[in-house]
Each structure stands twice: as structure tokens, then as C-alpha cells.
Amino acid sequence: MRHPDDGRREVALLIETSKTFGRGVLEGVARYTRTCGNWTILTDERGLDDSLPPWLKRWQGHGILLRTSRPDVLNAARRLKTPAVFLGETLADAMPTLKSDDQAIIDHLASHLLDRGFKRFAYVGLEGKEWSNRRRDFLIKRLAAESLPCELFEFKPRQGRYDTLPRQQDRLVRWLRTLTPPVAIAACYDVMGLRVLNACRLAGIAVPEQAAVIGVDDDVLLCELANPPLTSVAHDLERIGFEAAALLQNLMNGAKQPRRPIQIVPRGVTTRQSTDVLAIDDELVAQAVQIIRRQACEGIQVQDVARQLRCSRVTLNRRFSTIFSRTVKQEILRLQIDRCRQLLQETDFTLQRIAGLAGFRHPEYMSVVFRRETGRTPGQYRRATKSNG
Numbered sequence: 075m076r077h078p079d080d081g082r083r084e085v086a087l088l089i090e091t092s093k094t095f096g097r098g099v100l101e102g103v104a105r106y107t108r109t110c111g112n113w114t115i116l117t118d119e120r121g122l123d124d125s126l127p128p129w130l131k132r133w134q135g136h137g138i139l140l141r142t143s144r145p146d147v148l149n150a151a152r153r154l155k156t157p158a159v160f161l162g163e164t165l166a167d168a169m170p171t172l173k174s175d176d177q178a179i180i181d182h183l184a185s186h187l188l189d190r191g192f193k194r195f196a197y198v199g200l201e202g203k204e205w206s207n208r209r210r211d212f213l214i215k216r217l218a219a220e221s222l223p224c225e226l227f228e229f230k231p232r233q234g235r236y237d238t239l240p241r242q243q244d245r246l247v248r249w250l251r252t253l254t255p256p257v258a259i260a261a262c263y264d265v266m267g268l269r270v271l272n273a274c275r276l277a278g279i280a281v282p283e284q285a286a287v288i289g290v291d292d293d294v295l296l297c298e299l300a301n302p303p304l305t306s307v308a309h310d311l312e313r314i315g316f317e318a319a320a321l322l323q324n325l326m327n328g329a330k331q332p333r334r335p336i337q338i339v340p341r342g343v344t345t346r347q348s349t350d351v352l353a354i355d356d357e358l359v360a361q362a363v364q365i366i367r368r369q370a371c372e373g374i375q376v377q378d379v380a381r382q383l384r385c386s387r388v389t390l391n392r393r394f395s396t397i398f399s400r401t402v403k404q405e406i407l408r409l410q411i412d413r414c415r416q417l418l419q420e421t422d423f424t425l426q427r428i429a430g431l432a433g434f435r436h437p438e439y440m441s442v443v444f445r446r447e448t449g450r451t452p453g454q455y456r457r458a459t460k461s462n463g
Contacts, residue, residue, distance in 0.1 A: 083326055084135035087117040088126070088142070088151070089161065094293040095311060096122070096141060099161060102315020103139065111323055126150050137326045139318055140169075157325040159318045163205035170325065172318045174309045175337035176205065180212040182307050183260055183288055186343045188220065190286065191354035191363075191397060192258040196225040198246070198270055199262040206262040209290070213260055225253060229266070239269075246273040255284035256353040264289040264296045267304045271348065275301075282351035292344045302347035310341045339459070342416065358383060359397050362390060366402070370409035371433040376402045406433075411447050414440065418456040425452055 087103065090096035107113045116135065118127060122143045131154075138158035140151050151158055152169055160169045187195065197213055199206040210226065217224050227249045229242050250273055253259075261267035267289030271281060279285050281302055289297070292308035317338060325331060354360040365379050379402055380387045387402075394402050413432040417423055425437040434440035445451050450458070 082112050082114055083137060083323075084114045084116060085111075085137045085139065085322065086130065086133065086135055087115060088120060088130075088138060088140045089117075090120050090122040090124075090141060091117075092119070092121045094295070095291060095309065096120075098309070098311025099141065099315035099318070102312035102317075103319045104315075105312065106316045106319035106323075111319060130154070137322045139322060157322060159322045159325070161314065161318055170321060170331040171335040172314060172321060173335055173337055174314065175339050176208045177212050178337075178339040179290055179307050179309075180209055180216055180260075182340055182343050183290070184213060184216045186288065186305070186345070186349065187258040187260070187286065189363075190258070190349065190352050191360075192256065192286065193222060193353070194225075194254055194257040195222060196227065196253055196257055196259045197262070198259060198266055199226070199228045200266070201228040201230045203262070209260075209262055225257075243269065243273055243276070246270070247277045250274060250277045250279055250285070253285070255279070256286070256351075257284070258286045258288070258349075258353070261287065261289045264291040264293045264304060264306055267306065267348075268296060268300050271300050271302070271304065282347065282349055286349040286351055286353070288343070288349055292341075297344070297346060300348065305346045305349040306344055308341040308344050310338050314338050341419075354397060356393055356397060358385065358390070359394050362394060362402065363405075366405055366409065370406045371413050371431065373433040373435065374406060376406070407443060407447065410434065410440075411444060414444055414452065415448075415455065415459075418452055419459045428452070 087100065089099055091100070107115065116133075122141065124142075125144070126147055135156065138151060138154070138156055139161065140148070140158055141161040142148055143162070148160065148162070148169070158169055160171045161173065162171070163173060195213070195217055197210050199210050214224050227246060246269065259270055261270050267287055270287050274281050274285055274287070281287055287304065289304050289306040292306040297304040297306050317336065321332070321336065352360045352363060354363065361383060362379055365382055366374070369378075376387055376391070380390045383390065391401050394405070398405065410432045414428055417428045417431060423431070425441065429435070429437040429440040432440065434443070441452055444455070448455060
């Protein structure tokens with residue numbers, strides 16, 4: 075029996091509570107319901123591979139937020155004819171989909187590794203997984219633009235299940251030993267990142283000195299359990315949940331579903347020990363990078379870097395540009411703009427305060443540089459990237 079139409083919507087949350095991703099998404103849904111949604115929530119403890127709950131077939135609620143790894147569950151949810159939003163990493167035909175932006179994930183990941191001077195790269199994925207293949211292809215394309223190759227390894231399925239972990243780990247160890255250090259290894263997600271770190275230990279490969287390893291998901295527990303702790307790209311999980319809830323509300327109000335998946339950019343890279351290294355042969359440039367990273371947002375100038383290194387600006391810029399194809403000033407500004415982006419997205423600080431924290435003397439100059447580098451004013455960027463509400 076359908077509940078009385080008092081304006082309150084009954085929504086089923088079929089999102090896993092067993093993983094960091096699902097719990098982060100649920101935080102965003104909770105924020106939406108507190109601020110915007112007149113919802114009654116129906117949920118239960120779930121895993122990503124669980125079937126639909128039996129009560130759902132008789133349920134006469136108003137909307138569903140669904141996250142699952144099973145095609146049969148996705149198809150069964152479609153047949154219910156209830157407004158629904160899918161939050162999976164696959165692309166769901168005929169159901170509105172909201173997901174993390176894989177290309178933006180790889181942009182963050184690749185930039186993090188390229189900024190450390192790596193010239194050799196590898197990717198470890200899961201064969202047959204659509205999301206893993208997308209990330210692999212985006213990484214290959216990004217590196218090709220830099221004329222850099224990428225070695226590939228994939229865990230292979232056998233009879234519908236992944237091969238036994240010890241056997242797969244042995245294959246991974248043998249493959250890692252074929253790579254020439256120093257090499258940067260991108261894992262398709264954090265669980266695979268831990269497997270890569272374990273395989274590096276078994277292969278006698280020092281991390282991060284010989285191989286830097288980065289994952290995706292920024293599952294803090296897994297990343298901190300790793301030895302050494304795993305660097306990872308962090309999704310904006312709360313925003314994914316908030317925007318999915320807002321989309322579902324619109325669908326329940328009769329709006330047309332979007333034609334394309336809605337993609338949410340990640341928060342960025344959480345740097346840990348597994349990539350805390352510089353793969354730069356030129357010691358002068360390596361020292362310059364360390365100085366710039368520490369002091370870019372303190373207002374450091376090119377002459378300050380040269381003075382600390384006891385070399386001329388001309389020499390510093392020539393050797394820096396040879397490795398990074400940009401000047402020292404451009405590198406300082408890049409880090410300052412990255413800091414501005416972070417503060418605009420994560421805080422409500424005034425432009426004057428953001429300018430000071432990013433190393434700019436005047437907010438007006440910061441705004442000019444920000445627009446030149448990003449194509450948007452700070453205000454436009456903040457409105458585009460922060461969740462509504």
C-alpha cells in the first residue's frame with residue numbers, strides 16, 4: 075500500500091554499507107536530506123554484490139538510489155518502473171547514472187607522477203572490468219601525449235571468478251621484475267595497489283625508490299594498512315551522494331532523465347609514502363622541485379629559489395625546462411593555482427584569505443592569474459565545483 079501523499083517521499087537506498095565508497099556516498103545523501111529533501115529513508119546493511127531485497131518487489135515507494143556490481147540486480151531494478159539513479163562504475167543503459175569522472179581521475183594520477191619526473195610507467199588492472207579498462211585507456215592516451223609508453227598487467231578472470239590470489243600474485247611478481255626502474259605504477263583501485271606493493275616486496279623492488287605506486291579510491295584504512303602507505307586518488311564521495319539525491323528528487327518530481335551520465339571530478343591525490351620520491355637525475359632540479367613544493371604558497375620567487383641553490387636564474391630555468399618543459403615561474407604558479415582550486419572547493423574563505431594562503435600578495439592579481447590559467451574566475455570555479463545546498 076502506497077503511503078499518503080503528504081509531500082514526503084519514501085526512498086530506498088540500495089548502497090553498500092560495507093565499503094568506504096558506499097559510506098561516503100551515503101554521507102552526501104544524508105546532507106541532501108537534511109537540507110533539501112523531505113524524505114523517508116528505507117535501507118539495510120548491504121554489500122556491493124548483494125541481490126535486491128525481497129521486499130522491494132512489493133514496495134510502493136517513490137525512488138531508488140542504487141549501487142551494485144551485478145548486472146542482474148541492475149536489470150531487476152529497471153523493471154520496477156520506479157524513478158532510480160544508478161551510482162555504479164559501469165554505464166547503465168536506460169537508467170540515469172552518476173559516477174566519478176575516470177578521465178579526471180587519470181589526469182590527477184598522471185600529473186602526480188609526471189611532476190615527480192617519471193619517464194617509465196605501468197598500469198595494473200582487472201581484465202573485463204569496464205571501469206578498469208577506461209582508466210587504462212585514459213592513462214595510455216595521457217602518456218602518449220607526452221610520448222611516454224605504458225606497460226600493462228591485468229588480473230585475469232577464470233570461469234567467472236578471479237584466479238587464486240597466490241597464483242595471480244606470482245604472475246605479478248614475475249612481471250614486475252621485467253620493468254626497468256625507476257618506474258611509476260598505477261593500480262586500478264586501492265585493493266590492487268596493495269597487491270602491487272606486496273608483489274614489489276616479494277620481487278625485491280624498493281618502494282618508492284625503484285617503483286612508485288598509486289591507487290584509486292583513497293580508502294584510508296586500506297591505504298594506511300599498506301607498507302609503505304599507499305598514495306591514492308580521492309573521489310568526492312559526499313558530492314556524488316548529494317548530486318545523486320538531487321537528481322533523484324528531480325526525477326520524482328517528473329523531470330526528464332539526463333541523456334548522459336553525470337560525472338563528478340575527484341577531490342585530488344592524497345600523497346603518502348608510496349610515491350614520496352623524485353625520479354630526477356639532475357640533482358639541482360630535484361632540489362629546486364623540493365624547495366618549490368615547500369614554499370610556492372609562501373610567495374617564493376624564481377630568484378629566491380636560485381639563491382637557495384646558489385646558481386643563476388638562467389641556469390636554473392634552462393635545466394628545469396629541459397626536464398619539465400616549463401619554467402620555474404610557471405611551476406610556482408601551477409602549485410599556487412592548485413592551492414586556490416583546493417581552497418575554493420573545500421572552504422568558504424574570502425578571496426583575500428585564499429590569496430594569502432596561496433602565496434599571492436593581492437586577490438586581484440590572483441583572480442587575473444586564476445582566470446588566465448583555468449578559463450574561469452574564482453567565483454565561477456567555486457560555483458561549478460562545490461555542491462549546492
